[in-house]
Each structure stands twice: as structure tokens, then as C-alpha cells.
Amino acid sequence: MRHTRLLVAFPALLCLACPGDWDEPLGSVRGGHIDDRLIGDWRCQKSGGAEKLRLGIVPFDKDQYVFVMSDPSGREAPAFIRAFSTTVSGHDVMNIQVLEDKVRSDGWTYARLWFAEDGRLSIDPIRKEPLEGLPDDVESRRLAIGDLFASPELWEDGYACVPFPEEKPSERP
Numbered sequence: 001m002r003h004t005r006l007l008v009a010f011p012a013l014l015c016l017a018c019p020g021d022w023d024e025p026l027g028s029v030r031g032g033h034i035d036d037r038l039i040g041d042w043r044c045q046k047s048g049g050a051e052k053l054r055l056g057i058v059p060f061d062k063d064q065y066v067f068v069m070s071d072p073s074g075r076e077a078p079a080f081i082r083a084f085s086t087t088v089s090g091h092d093v094m095n096i097q098v099l100e101d102k103v104r105s106d107g108w109t110y111a112r113l114w115f116a117e118d119g120r121l122s123i124d125p126i127r128k129e130p131l132e133g134l135p136d137d138v139e140s141r142r143l144a145i146g147d148l149f150a151s152p153e154l155w156e157d158g159y160a161c162v163p164f165p166e167e168k169p170s171e172r173p
Contacts, residue, residue, distance in 0.1 A: 032084030089146025
């Protein structure tokens with residue numbers, strides 16, 4: 001797979017070390033919505049670590065996004081990711097799926113994308129451990145995520161992102 005090295009380099013962002021934690025999203029793509037604050041080019045760094053990545057977020061349609069994740073140096077080919085929000089107990093949870101050459105219906109990861117008071121975008125994937133022991137259906141997952149949403153134990157320490165600096169025309173190769 002052409003994105004293997006990039007994905008291994010940034011497993012904490014979307015738990016990409018796992019081939020997708022769940023077999024389905026938390027809701028229908030038709031229930032998703034676009035948050036204009038997410039749209040843009042972001043420079044992200046692993047919370048408490050040195051791992052960095054560049055993340056472009058663009059709307060695909062009125063309900064979902066395409067994320068383009070890349071090595072900031074540009075040495076690796078980018079990875080393309082499908083994402084859309086589902087409202088769970090009044091909170092937005094992002095359904096995330098890495099796009100591969102083969103079309104898949106499984107391989108979903110869930111995360112919260114939120115803005116800190118300083119304007120930084122934070123991306124925190126859901127941990128599987130707090131959801132262990134639940135029946136293996138999406139409604140049980142939705143209820144548990146809604147109940148645990150405010151609990152820090154539900155979330156991995158993900159990435160903190162700031163807008164990627166715009167290149168001036170004279171800086172382009």
C-alpha cells in the first residue's frame with residue numbers, strides 16, 4: 001500500500017495502526033454537516049510529542065469532508081480520508097475512514113474535532129477500552145459515547161493544529 005509509511009508515522013491521529021476500529025459509522029452521512037471553521041490547511045503536532053503532519057480539510061459535498069493527510073516535508077504521498085459528523089447526545093463526533101484503492105464499508109474510526117480557547121483545532125480519537133463489553137451494535141456505541149462524551153477517559157490525546165502558514169508566490173518552487 002502506497003500510504004503505509006505515512007500512516008505508520010502518524011498512528012495516533014486516527015488510530016491508523018488499527019485497520020479501522022468499527023465496522024460502521026455512528027450515523028448516516030446525510031445527517032452530517034459542514035463546519036466552516038474546519039475548512040483549511042492545518043499544521044498538526046501530536047500532543048506531548050514530536051510527530052507532525054499537514055492536514056488539509058475540504059468539503060466533499062454538503063454533508064462530508066475529504067481530509068488530506070501528508071508529511072509536512074512533502075516526501076511521502078498524501079493519504080485521503082473520508083469524514084462526516086454525527087450528532088450524539090448533542091455533541092458532534094466525526095466518523096473517519098481512510099480511503100484506499102479498494103472500496104470498503106468497514107474500517108471506521110471516531111474522533112472529536114474541537115477548538116480550544118486559543119483557536120487551536122484539537123483532534124482526539126475515541127479510545128476503544130471504555131467501550132469494551134458493549135453489545136457490538138452501533139446504537140449501543142452511540143449511547144455509550146453520548147454518556148461518556150465529557151469523560152477524558154473516552155479520548156486519546158490526539159493532535160493540536162494551527163493554520164498552516166500560507167506560502168507567498170515567491171516562496172513556491
